[in-house]
Amino acid sequence: MAGAMPPSFIRNNKMERSITSYSLLHDNKVIVNGRIIFYQENIIKFADFLKTVFKQEQLAYPKFYKMDTLSKLGFLAAELVLKEKSIEGYRPEAVGVVLSNSSSSLDTDVAHNETIRDRASYFPSPSVFVYTLPNIVIGEVCIKNKIKGENAFLISETFNGRLLCEYVNELFNNERVEACLCGWVEVMGNSCQAMVALVEKLAPGPDGINGSFKPLLFNEQNLNLLMKHN
Amino acid sequence: MDELILKLKQEVIEQLNLEDITPDDINPDLPLFGEGLGLDSIDALELIVLLEKNYGIKIEDPKDGKKIFHSIRSMAEYITEHKK
Secondary structure, three states: OOEOOOOOOOEOOOOOEEEEEEEEEEOOEEEEOOEEEEEOOOOOOHHHHHHHHHHHOOOOOHHHHHOOHHHHHHHHHHHHHHHHOOOOOOOHHHEEEEEEEOOOOHHHHHHHHHHHOOHHHOOOOHHHHOOOOOOHHHHHHHHHHOOOOOEEEEEOOOOOHHHHHHHHHHHHHOOOOOEEEEEEEEEEOOEEEEEEEEEEEOOOOEOEOEOOEOOEEOOHHHHHHHHHHO | OHHHHHHHHHHHHHHOOOOOOOHHHOOOOOOOEOOOOOEOHHHHHHHHHHHHHHHOOOOOOHHHHHHHOOOHHHHHHHHHHHOO
């Protein structure tokens, strides 16, 4: 498919702390490391979009279908990142996950409220209730990928690249992580957006990490560019 | 009983979001947990809600759950005995 890399990213020539893989999902389009891997016009339901992408990418994991939309979105975004750049060489405790969004788990909170607001038909669904916290998406990513490192879910009104960058850098500076997934995973109603990036401290390499994709410097500016690119 | 078993299979598939599984894929006599469908503890809670919501049956003693939810057939037998 056609390339989708905007020209203004800052490349990491020193290869110190880099975004070594990223994914962007927005309504009906998926971009992984600058390549559009999925695009479909006229998608009515976002849940169908996620399921279609999940099947296209052959990510066999039956529990995906049981997740709420926020977890499906974050899980899928993380899997697409890790499909391109494995973290298998790291200790489980050395990999962190720091995600953020604006609406927390409100979309699922509303779904849960629907099951309990009528006292005459009061049947709260356990499988909906367990997703009424935003950090559950981190749990799903960690379970699938055996990640046991530091994690946090940050809530801010709009995407805060500086906060995310500083938080992740602190984890690296304090040697709490050697690799970290970070980004933005937002779902509310039929509106959704995800940007997930893998940050690593890497030794120099002649051809980048994944052949055609060369790492981006991990900084606020590049995170903001990725979000706008979404 | 066969009609109830088929209905239960359809309800379990829908309630537990068992993607790509059809009623024919579920052997009514095989255990629901530990193998086969790969159900977990949250699924067990969903089955308790299913019994109450769809059949008006409330399980008072949690210890009974293991026997009731052993298989689709054991669920069907329990429903037949206790449906209000």
